[in-house]
Amino acid sequence: NLLLLAWYFGSLLVIFCVELACGVWTYEQELMSEESHWAIEQ
Known part of the structure; x- marks a missing residue:
């Protein structure tokens, strides 16, 4: 059961x-x- 829980988490x-x-x-x-779009607009 613990193994199943560990696998789930x-x-x-x-x-x-x-x-x-x-x-x-x-x-x-x-x-x-x-950023590249803004640089192109400038």
Whole structure:
């Protein structure tokens, strides 16, 4: 039962990390595109 619980929380942790990494990566991509767009307008 403890092993099952550990596996469950481990899976949640992995999913959380992946979601966080994807969110940060897309945010940085949007930030970079915004900066380049602003530079082009100048």
